[in-house]
Amino acid sequence: MCGNWNGCEPAAIVNKFTRLKAIAAPLLRINVDTDAIIPSREIKRVSKVGLSDGLFAGWRYTEPGGRVEDPGFILNRDPFRQAQILLSGLNFGCGSSREHAVWALAEWGIRSIIAPSYGAIFYANCARNGVLPVILDNDVVEDMARQVTDEPEQHLISVDLVDCTVTAPDDTVHAFEIDAADREMLLEGLDAIDVTRKRDDEILAFQARDRLRRPWIYL
Amino acid sequence: MSGKSLFEKVWDEHIVVPETDDAPAVLYIDLHLIHEVTTPQAFALLKDQQLSVRRPDLTLATMDHSTPTVPVTTLKDLEVVAEAPAAAQIRAMIDNCEHFGIELYGFGSEYRGIVHVIGPELGATQPGKTIVCGDSHTSTHGAFGALAFGIGSTEAAHVLVTQCLLQRKPKIMAVTIDGALQTGVSAKDVILALIGQIGVEGGVGHVIEYLGNPLAGLNMEQRMTICNMTIEGGARAGMMAPDAITLEYLAGRPQAPAGADWDAAVERWRKLPSDPDARFDREVSLDASRLEPMITFGTNPGMVIPVTQPVPTDTGDPSFRKALDYMQVEAGKPILGKAIDIVFIGSCTNSRMTDLRQAAEMIKGHKVADSVRMLVVPGSQSIKAEAEAEGLDEIFISAGAEWRESGCSMCLGMNGDVVGRGQLAVSTSNRNFEGRQGVGARTVLASPATAVASAISGTIADPRELNRH
Numbered sequence: 001m002c003g004n005w006n007g008c009e010p011a012a013i014v015n016k017f018t019r020l021k022a023i024a025a026p027l028l029r030i031n032v033d034t035d036a037i038i039p040s041r042e043i044k045r046v047s048k049v050g051l052s053d054g055l056f057a058g059w060r061y062t063e064p065g066g067r068v069e070d071p072g073f074i075l076n077r078d079p080f081r082q083a084q085i086l087l088s089g090l091n092f093g094c095g096s097s098r099e100h101a102v103w104a105l106a107e108w109g110i111r112s113i114i115a116p117s118y119g120a121i122f123y124a125n126c127a128r129n130g131v132l133p134v135i136l137d138n139d140v141v142e143d144m145a146r147q148v149t150d151e152p153e154q155h156l157i158s159v160d161l162v163d164c165t166v167t168a169p170d171d172t173v174h175a176f177e178i179d180a181a182d183r184e185m186l187l188e189g190l191d192a193i194d195v196t197r198k199r200d201d202e203i204l205a206f207q208a209r210d211r212l213r214r215p216w217i218y219l
Numbered sequence: 220m221s222g223k224s225l226f227e228k229v230w231d232e233h234i235v236v237p238e239t240d241d242a243p244a245v246l247y248i249d250l251h252l253i254h255e256v257t258t259p260q261a262f263a264l265l266k267d268q269q270l271s272v273r274r275p276d277l278t279l280a281t282m283d284h285s286t287p288t289v290p291v292t293t294l295k296d297l298e299v300v301a302e303a304p305a306a307a308q309i310r311a312m313i314d315n316c317e318h319f320g321i322e323l324y325g326f327g328s329e330y331r332g333i334v335h336v337i338g339p340e341l342g343a344t345q346p347g348k349t350i351v352c353g354d355s356h357t358s359t360h361g362a363f364g365a366l367a368f369g370i371g372s373t374e375a376a377h378v379l380v381t382q383c384l385l386q387r388k389p390k391i392m393a394v395t396i397d398g399a400l401q402t403g404v405s406a407k408d409v410i411l412a413l414i415g416q417i418g419v420e421g422g423v424g425h426v427i428e429y430l431g432n433p434l435a436g437l438n439m440e441q442r443m444t445i446c447n448m449t450i451e452g453g454a455r456a457g458m459m460a461p462d463a464i465t466l467e468y469l470a471g472r473p474q475a476p477a478g479a480d481w482d483a484a485v486e487r488w489r490k491l492p493s494d495p496d497a498r499f500d501r502e503v504s505l506d507a508s509r510l511e512p513m514i515t516f517g518t519n520p521g522m523v524i525p526v527t528q529p530v531p532t533d534t535g536d537p538s539f540r541k542a543l544d545y546m547q548v549e550a551g552k553p554i555l556g557k558a559i560d561i562v563f564i565g566s567c568t569n570s571r572m573t574d575l576r577q578a579a580e581m582i583k584g585h586k587v588a589d590s591v592r593m594l595v596v597p598g599s600q601s602i603k604a605e606a607e608a609e610g611l612d613e614i615f616i617s618a619g620a621e622w623r624e625s626g627c628s629m630c631l632g633m634n635g636d637v638v639g640r641g642q643l644a645v646s647t648s649n650r651n652f653e654g655r656q657g658v659g660a661r662t663v664l665a666s667p668a669t670a671v672a673s674a675i676s677g678t679i680a681d682p683r684e685l686n687r688h
């Protein structure tokens with residue numbers, strides 16, 4: 001069912017992102033906060049596994065706190081259950097820093113989000129978990145949401161991180177901008193810790209310099 | 220060439236590797252605060268890759284988010300009072316700190332408390348520092364002239380291993396607050412009004428520097444309240460230049476510099492305020508003299524009105540309507556006088572001595588309305604002890620409120636302290652998101668004064684009315 005160019009991948013967290021052609025689910029609300037993406041009662045875990053059960057728990061289930069799916073919620077409807085792209089409104093992922101929000105989205109199967117703007121911490125968390133946050137104008141997002149509403153499996157959206165473009169179901173191509181380092185991290189599946197550890201000489205030099213001017217930091 | 224802003228001065232001093240078009244800056248981190256909810260996965264990453272913590276001495280660890288606010292002295296107590304998943308997070312924190320050699324302000328510690336309360340209390344929060352934590356309200360520490368912001372768990376692992384973060388330089392927004400605050404109006408009302416003015420996405424991409432005369436009249440705790448909720452306006456961090464009040468607060472604290480170090484530190488800190496010709500990417504002003512006590516009516520902190528005003532008229536926006544439906548409030552109607560179920564005084568926004576003293580003074584001689592449950596949760600064990608030494612606990616208890624151990628508690632309802640389904644809470648915390656304080660909970664954010672006035676009347680109330688009687 002999934003339209004991934006590389007075939008269906010299990011919904012495990014992968015750190016690489018190149019291209020994706022997939023069903024997109026419209027969730028056109030503004031200011032979707034990370035408490036909505038996964039409530040705090042759902043993040044009492046010491047691992048990243050199993051968090052997708054709590055994804056959008058307040059909206060996805062008929063009873064708040066329950067596990068009976070509300071058929072009215074977009075991600076509970078076929079074929080949006082197979083969606084790998086989420087379309088949403090401005091300031092997506094605002095609020096709490098909880099990376100659990102990205103882990104839950106990724107485990108559920110979301111590989112890319114398209115929205116006009118994001119909460120800063122959420123945005124950074126996405127890039128570190130192989131989830132591509134695309135920024136496009138609200139008009140474009142709303143237009144694409146209209147296009148995917150009927151027969152979503154026939155109206156796939158393509159996201160290409162190599163070319164930095166999104167192709168709408170009507171074949172309109174929208175270029176997007178992304179920080180060069182975030183792009184490389186996603187394309188190569190890089191681990192930022194590895195990248196920074198290679199700067200150890202510079203970190204040591206900084207500490208030596210800094211110790212002289214601010215000795216009280218180094219007690 | 221223009222002068223430098225406070226932010227630029229702190230930023231420039233922490234550059235290990237400058238940013239380029241291709242790569243963000245490598246920024247040195249002076250203080251990493253950690254707690255039990257956002258670090259288990261970070262420590263797991265270190266263990267998987269057999270990495271160690273570079274600077275345990277710059278890592279300050281405590282337990283607050285899922286920690287019970289009923290007395291716990293042993294792990295056996297924990298099993299009794301905490302849900303199993305919450306207890307597992309706490310046990311993981313204890314084990315991880317031991318494994319990696321990090322001092323933990325845990326159950327036995329007189330300094331344990333909310334991470335953003337104890338950093339300043341210990342004197343670990345200082346002007347000019349870079350401070351991060353896996354918690355968005357890390358912006359609190361900006362009140363001292365630090366650059367402080369929240370990060371994710373993977374970034375927390377990055378800091379644990381390298382003591383650095385990869386960061387792009389943000390834009391800077393100057394917010395000038397002018398005019399004196401009226402009686403009954405607090406720092407909480409200032410920040411709620413600002414978020415209402417700029418919107419919850421208004422500060423995206425920016426660090427805010429606060430300027431203006433009223434700041435000089437605010438103590439450190441009130442300044443922390445403003446910087447704490449700066450994140451709710453979308454900004455990454457809020458900063459205020461250090462002054463005499465900052466120095467007075469810090470002097471003599473356990474982790475503040477002492478002796479010759481103190482003098483040298485103060486000399487550096489005095490140079491931190493923005494130069495008169497510093498340039499900002501955006502400037503906003505707020506007239507504080509016209510402010511009234513503020514309350515939220517919707518499901519984000521930007522949906523806020525003066526307590527005497529009606530809920531705005533319906534804009535036709537579906538998100539607006541959804542929020543009003545969730546809150547069970549009507550467009551165009553006041554919510555003053557609406558019956559409430561819960562009052563929560565606490566959280567990293569409003570749980571410090573200034574807040575507790577004011578709340579106690581107002582509630583003294585009154586009773587919490589029969590229909591209301593009121594919970595008072597001090598921000599740290601130190602605050603709890605200080606409040607008890609002043610007899611504040613007895614004032615709260617005799618008024619009918621519950622007096623607890625420190626922690627995040629009902630702000631996010633992870634530790635068993637929750638607002639019940641459909642219940643309406645007036646809360647001094649920072650987020651009124653759907654379900655934030657419990658499944659189906661409805662939250663009205665307000666100052667401690669408004670919360671106390673509401674607890675006494677059993678309805679959403681104007682604190683200035685209480686003062687008149």
